[in-house]
Amino acid sequence: MLLSYYDSMCMDSRPLVPLLSGRYNSAAMPIMDSHALDFISYSYDQTLRYGVKLGQLLIPRDFLCLSGNLGSGKTVLAIGIARGWGSLESATSPSYMLVNEYSRADGAQLHHMDCYRLQNAVDADHIGVDERLQLGATLIVEWPEHIQSWIPIQRLWITMNYITEDKRSVEIRADGDRFAKLLSEFRKNAFQHGST
Numbered sequence: 001m002l003l004s005y006y007d008s009m010c011m012d013s014r015p016l017v018p019l020l021s022g023r024y025n026s027a028a029m030p031i032m033d034s035h036a037l038d039f040i041s042y043s044y045d046q047t048l049r050y051g052v053k054l055g056q057l058l059i060p061r062d063f064l065c066l067s068g069n070l071g072s073g074k075t076v077l078a079i080g081i082a083r084g085w086g087s088l089e090s091a092t093s094p095s096y097m098l099v100n101e102y103s104r105a106d107g108a109q110l111h112h113m114d115c116y117r118l119q120n121a122v123d124a125d126h127i128g129v130d131e132r133l134q135l136g137a138t139l140i141v142e143w144p145e146h147i148q149s150w151i152p153i154q155r156l157w158i159t160m161n162y163i164t165e166d167k168r169s170v171e172i173r174a175d176g177d178r179f180a181k182l183l184s185e186f187r188k189n190a191f192q193h194g195s196t
Helices: 005-012 044-055 074-085 121-128 129-134 144-148 177-191
Strands: 035-043 063-067 099-103 110-112 139-141 155-162 168-174
Touching: 035 044, 035 177, 044 074, 044 144, 044 168, 044 177, 063 074, 063 144, 074 110, 074 139, 074 155, 129 139, 129 144, 139 144, 155 177, 168 177
Parallel strands: 063 139, 063 155, 110 139
Antiparallel strands: 035 168, 099 110, 155 168
């Protein structure tokens, strides 16, 4: 017997019933943790689109951590974030500059930092993480593990992993009320039918 959508939502002890297509009704699947989201990006373009969706939701002083090995797609996601945020300049990898600063038409600032070459808190002090936040910049930090002691407790932590040439896993963890709300909005905007 197939359960109705309402019945499947209310019966915690029963397994979800597959649809005739063989897939499960994802709308009926409970969100296990409102502060976390895991998904797969199946292409470079899809990773960019996820970044655009996220960038559209950012406000001044938001702090995003992009973690993952070389080639995991962090910079691709950051380029999409800058596009969605409204950067007047095309975003690029800040690997050799350490920080790329982008402006929006309203004067807002987005700073994209690459901390791969930083060794300790003294190095982090030189790139002015606190000062940038105090000035109202939105920060995207690649390799945040290298400046762990400088990272605010409230942040959005994104971990990316290489699966195949085209596929990347994306795990997002929201710490703090602002970022839980941001993650909830991203979940709605990015995963509505046909949105990516």
